[in-house]
Amino acid sequence: MFSFHSANCLPLVLPYQHRNLTCSTNINPTSTISSSLSPHRHNSCTEAQTTRRSILLVSTTLALPSPPSSAAIANAPPLDTTITDRVFFDFSVCPTYFRTPNLGQAQNEPLCTDSEVMGRVVLGLYGKVAPITVSNFKAMCIGPMGYKNTLVHKILPGQYLVAGRQGRKDKGEVSLPPSGLARNTETVDSRAFMLEHSRPGVLSLCLSENDDEDEIKLDPNYHNVEFLITTGPGPCPELDGRNIVFGSVLEGMDIVREIAAAPTYQPAEKIRQLNDLAGFLGDERAQIARTFWNRPLKSIYISNCGELKVTKPSLTPSLP
Numbered sequence: 001m002f003s004f005h006s007a008n009c010l011p012l013v014l015p016y017q018h019r020n021l022t023c024s025t026n027i028n029p030t031s032t033i034s035s036s037l038s039p040h041r042h043n044s045c046t047e048a049q050t051t052r053r054s055i056l057l058v059s060t061t062l063a064l065p066s067p068p069s070s071a072a073i074a075n076a077p078p079l080d081t082t083i084t085d086r087v088f089f090d091f092s093v094c095p096t097y098f099r100t101p102n103l104g105q106a107q108n109e110p111l112c113t114d115s116e117v118m119g120r121v122v123l124g125l126y127g128k129v130a131p132i133t134v135s136n137f138k139a140m141c142i143g144p145m146g147y148k149n150t151l152v153h154k155i156l157p158g159q160y161l162v163a164g165r166q167g168r169k170d171k172g173e174v175s176l177p178p179s180g181l182a183r184n185t186e187t188v189d190s191r192a193f194m195l196e197h198s199r200p201g202v203l204s205l206c207l208s209e210n211d212d213e214d215e216i217k218l219d220p221n222y223h224n225v226e227f228l229i230t231t232g233p234g235p236c237p238e239l240d241g242r243n244i245v246f247g248s249v250l251e252g253m254d255i256v257r258e259i260a261a262a263p264t265y266q267p268a269e270k271i272r273q274l275n276d277l278a279g280f281l282g283d284e285r286a287q288i289a290r291t292f293w294n295r296p297l298k299s300i301y302i303s304n305c306g307e308l309k310v311t312k313p314s315l316t317p318s319l320p
Contacts, residue, residue: 079194083250084127085134087141090304091118091152091255097172097299111149115303118259121229121252122308123203130192130246133205136181137246140164140225141305145175147225152300154211155264159236160197161256163302164226166212172301174225176216181223186244197239200232201249201256208242211291231260263297 094112125134140146147164151172154162167173186192187207197204206226216222229249230236249256267275279286 080128081126082128083124085125086308087123088308089121089302092303094299119255121255122250123247124250125247130186130244132182132184132186133244133246142307147302147305150174150302154294155296156294160228160230161259162228166216177221178223178225192244193241195245197230197236199235200230201253202230202245203247204228205244229256231256259300265295267293
């Protein structure tokens with residue numbers, strides 16, 4: 001991940017990186033659309049690439065359960081949102097994040113000597129609603145290859161922030177693959193999707209909003225560890241039934257709002273339109289370019305994280 005200081009430094013589509021794809025040019029010389037996109041012409045890729053993308057689409061579609069109907073929600077017994085576990089995130093800003101010599105090294109080493117501490121966010125977890133999701137999340141908070149020293153990589157103003165993207169540690173991403181995590185069968189259990197993103201401070205597992213690369217998702221050992229926190233000021237109903245709510249902010253909602261107020265990269269409307277067209281024509285680079293949208297222009301990262309022992313298991317979330 002990168003921290004950008006100018007909106008002009010990002011192109012519409014980025015060149016292929018770390019890929020070995022064989023494509024043949026398929027251009028209709030009478031097409032004004034193709035000529036207007038030159039030199040970024042529409043490519044017709046090999047059958048292997050098409051099959052890979054088809055497998056990912058089918059597997060993703062099958063993995064997501066149908067959203068529970070209103071009748072099912074009304075007739076279902078209330079979910080037990082007792083807070084069974086508490087974890088914390090310490091957030092900091094590091095101006096020299098990507099120039100840090102020990103980026104990607106052992107987590108017990110201080111990552112940034114010139115970081116500015118933003119503050120601590122304490123999260124209460126609903127272990128009776130989503131026990132597998134909670135267990136994996138806790139493991140990522142205390143494990144040696146977890147969330148510590150990774151970036152907040154996306155902020156949608158007025159909606160939510162996202163962290164936990166998988167990839168390379170030296171890019172501020174979660175190490176690949178996370179070890180010691182259980183296979184999360186709750187992602188295909190419709191009951192796990194019944195809680196709503198009804199207010200600021202809701203913690204949920206990213207499913208529909210997950211932006212891990214296709215190659216990572218196709219790994220047989222893939223575990224989704226990307227999470228989001230709603231930032232307010234209102235609810236996010238578009239996330240309901242598509243992501244698993246498994247906790248909420250107990251303390252530090254002011255820190256969440258401060259992170260949400262950070263400036264982000266927003267492409268111009270013309271770039272968005274051209275990117276949509278490139279995506280429609282099948283250019284994978286359009287999707288790669290979109291991963292940089294809504295990215296913070298300063299490096300906000302999780303400087304520390306861990307578990308806090310719950311002395312009173314009946315704790316309930318405090319409204320922001």
